[in-house]
Amino acid sequence: MRRVFFAGLLAVFGDATAFAASTDAGLAPNATLHTRPDLQQSARAPTPEKSQMVTPGPLTHLYLSARLLGSFDSITAMDTSLRPGIGAFVKGRETANLPSGSFAFGERLTPSWRVEAEYVIPRKTSYTSGSTRFPTSLNHFSNKVQRATVNIYRDIALTERSSVFLMAGVGVAIARSTGWQGNDTRVFLPNTNTNLMYMVGTGLSQRLGGRHTLDLGYRFADIGNVHTSMNGFGNARNLQDEQLKGHLYAHEVLLGYRLDI
Known part of the structure; x- marks a missing residue:
């Protein structure tokens, strides 16, 4: 046991x-x-x-912009207009100063680069020219222009809130050209011109805090060649052989507001 x-x-x-x-x-x-x-x-x-964890995607940095434009427009090459048998060309008023505006939608690609689509609302400008044979019978040449462009910006930081920008844009300018000679019953038939255009500019940006930014700058736009259709009135030769022509430019001072969305 x-x-x-x-x-x-x-x-x-x-x-x-x-x-x-x-x-x-x-x-x-x-x-x-x-x-x-x-x-x-x-x-x-x-x-x-x-x-339940989700990896966040990259920020889009989209923005909306509204701009007030002080535009100093000019026209050249009106001496190429068709007015046979009237003597030498005489310059008239070749500049026009009118306010305008634009709207844009853009995206910041990097801290230094952004791209946007901009639409400039229609603006009508008028110019005159004459001749040595008929000094009191002026040609009145009007153009109503609207623009749509794609712009790219290079932002160069100065401080945490302020920066310098350089910009360039290309797009389409649509100009409806009309005119008259001597009195408004002697009209040139209207024509719509569609041109490939470009612009370049520079300026300053100031971030106000949060999602708000102000822009102040200058830009130059080459709008392209414009012309009316032929004369719709009877002339001394009883022919439709007269036409107004020119080349449009714009110098714009802009004040813009951007809102990040």
């Missing part, structure tokens, strides 16, 4: 010693680990916080 007791005690002690050794080694060769099924599922499943 005593021998059986000590044999059982040695067996228990041996198993305990083996269990302790295997635990220290990180192994359990003689034991099977039984865990609750719900704990096994929770160990394999990702935590709710990780499964």
Whole structure:
């Protein structure tokens, strides 16, 4: 009896010693680990916080802009107009100063570069020219121009809130040309001119804080050649052989407001 007791005690002690050794080694060769099924599922499943994490995409930096334009327009090449048999060309009024405005939608690509689409609302300007043979019979040449361009800007930081910008744009100018000679009943037939145009400019930008920025600058625009259709009135030759022509430019001082959206 005593021998059986000590044999059982040695067996228990041996198993305990083996269990302790295997635990220290990180192994359990003689034991099977039984865990609750719900704990096994929770160990394999990702935590709710990780499964709901979303990596944010890049910021778009979109903006809207409205600009007030003080435009100093000019016309050249009116001496190419068709007025045969009237003597030498005489210059008249070749400049016009009128306010205008524009709207733009843009995107900042990097801290230094942005691109936008701009629409300049229609503006009508008028010019005159004459001749040595009929000094009091002036040609009145009017052009109503609207523009749509794609502009690119290079911003150069001066301080944390202020910067200098350089810009260039290309697009389309649509000009409706009309005119008359001597009195407004002697009209040239109207014509719509569609030109590829460009502009370049520079200026200063001042961030007011938050999403608001003011721009002050200057730009030059080459609008292109314009002309009316032929004369709709009878002339001394009883021919439709007269036409007004010219080349339009614009010098613009702009005050703009930008809103980041």
